[in-house]
Amino acid sequence: MSKIQSQQNIDTSQWIDPDERVEYYLNHQKSIELNLQQLLKLKERDYWTKKEVNLIAYKQFEKTLTRWYCQLLMPLPFLRDIRALPFIKNYRDLHSLVDFFRPFYGQNLEIADFKFPLFYGEHGDTEGLPIIRKTxxxxxxxSVLYNLRSFRFNLPCKTVQNTDIEWEHKNNNVIWRGATTGAALREAFVKKYFQHYNIGFSSVKQKPELARFKKPPITIADQLKSKFIVSLEGNDIASNLRWVLSSNSVPIMTKPRWRSWIMEEHLVANIHYLELNDDLSNLEDLLTWASNNDQECKQIALNGRHFVHQFLDDSLDVRIRRNVLQEYASRAKYV
Known part of the structure; x- marks a missing residue:
């Protein structure tokens, strides 16, 4: 049992079978055909795909400064959380390579020479190619899923472990902070509830006209004082979903559209979260129901914690990453 599980008394009985997870990440493809000419054409499509689509093998990095930097320096607290990184100019490149390299450390794997197609980006179209990506x-x-950029999504879960409080000590409020990224979902939600709840944009990365809907940023520790934390998809997945699920608070969100390493489609409304209607109209109804069903909500928070911790178990995570890459290599054919 991992340290995380023992600290949280996590029930593993409902965890998804590791082999089932591997097939899920591989998109249940028994054979994988990758057209190299199509891949090269995709890479030259525009500025972003040129930077974010790559064909790489661990062997080409094994004895390089990049591999050493990823293994020994990137996990250090003073480096892993910053976006302007020394030595390498692209933040997402390095944070993706950290995760790609992990299954190879201390292992003499036959797939070290195999070239894997990786997409470092978030929501770009990879034109039907079986590229390894995070969503x-x-x-x-x-597309094949892999646990890319895990520092961004997993490290806040450790913050939760150190700062969260018991359900009974939380207030009955709802809270959301986030950036102005993604489609219309966040914009519509904030405009609808900005005046009535502690809901607003913490930063304006896109759509500068939304600056009037900003509210002061709030730390994770302060957000955890509320029983209900909203989780909204942006460019792809909701970046706060893992840490909210790992907390003693209840996520409030629409049915997830994007899928990632934590297999969002396995989350069940009223079991792991409270579900917003697609038109976002029922937040008040959800909070009214919650105020009359406090113990049910406490159980929902507990269920979410049990669910998400299967993706935070380090030894299991590395083993499944390795199996995904080995199965990809064994099923792939380049044409």
Missing amino acids: RTPEDKS
Whole structure:
């Protein structure tokens, strides 16, 4: 049992079978065909795909400064959380390579020479190619999921472990902070509830006209004082979902559209979270129900914690990453 599990008394009985997870990440593809010409054409499509689509093998980095930097320096607290990194100019490149390299450390794997197609980006279209990436939509039947940029999503879960408080000590409020990224969901939600609840944008990265809906940033520790924390998808997945699920608070969100390493489609409304309607109209109804069903809400928070910790177990995570890459290599054919 991992340290995380023992500290939280996590029930593993409902964890998803590791082999089932591997097949899920591989998109249930028994054979994988990658057209190299199509891949090269995709890479030259525009500025971003040129930077974010790559064909790489661990062997080409094994004895390089990049591999050493990723293994020994990037995990250090003073480096892993910053975006302007010394030595390498692209933040997402390095944070993706950290995760790609992890299954190879201390292992003499046959797949070290295999070239894997990786997409470092978030929501870009990879044109039906079986590229390894961090998210996909239900319509995407070819992309393969991998736990990329895990520092961004997993490290806040450790903050939660150190700062969270018991359900009974939380207030009955709802809270949300986030950036102006993504489609219309966040904009519509904030405009609807800005005046009535502690809901607002903490930063304006896109759509500068939304600056009037800003509210002061709030630390994770302060957000955890509320029983209900909203989670909203942005460019792809909701960046706060892992840490909210790992807390003693209840996520409030629409049914997830994007899928990632934590297999969001396995989350069940009223079991792991409270579900917002697609038109976002029912927040008040949810909070009214919650005020009359406090113990049910406490159980929902507990269920979410049990669920998400299967993706925070370090030894299991590395083993499944390795299996995904080995299965990809064994099933892949380049044409």
